Amino acid sequence: MKLYIEFEKCCGFGECVALAPDLFRMGDDNRAHLIGDGTVNQADEERARTAAFACPAEAIGVDG
Structure with a gap:
């Protein structure tokens, strides 16, 4: 499994x-x-x- 972040969506909530x-x-x-x-x-x-899935901005994705 691999994670990725869409930086343009990230609002820095820190969850x-x-x-x-x-x-x-x-x-x-x-x-x-x-x-x-x-x-x-x-x-x-x-x-x-x-x-x-806890990311309020839906900036984190999961592959796999």
Whole structure:
């Protein structure tokens, strides 16, 4: 599974960081950024999906 962020949609709410701080971080631009290349191991997939679907701006996508 792989995550991606549509930066033009991100409003910096930080829900993703609160739910999965090992997968997302807030950048200096007050937008969410992925930690690493967005690849999520199988053990973390459910938490990653929860964080993605919690995004109020629908800026986080999931492939796989």
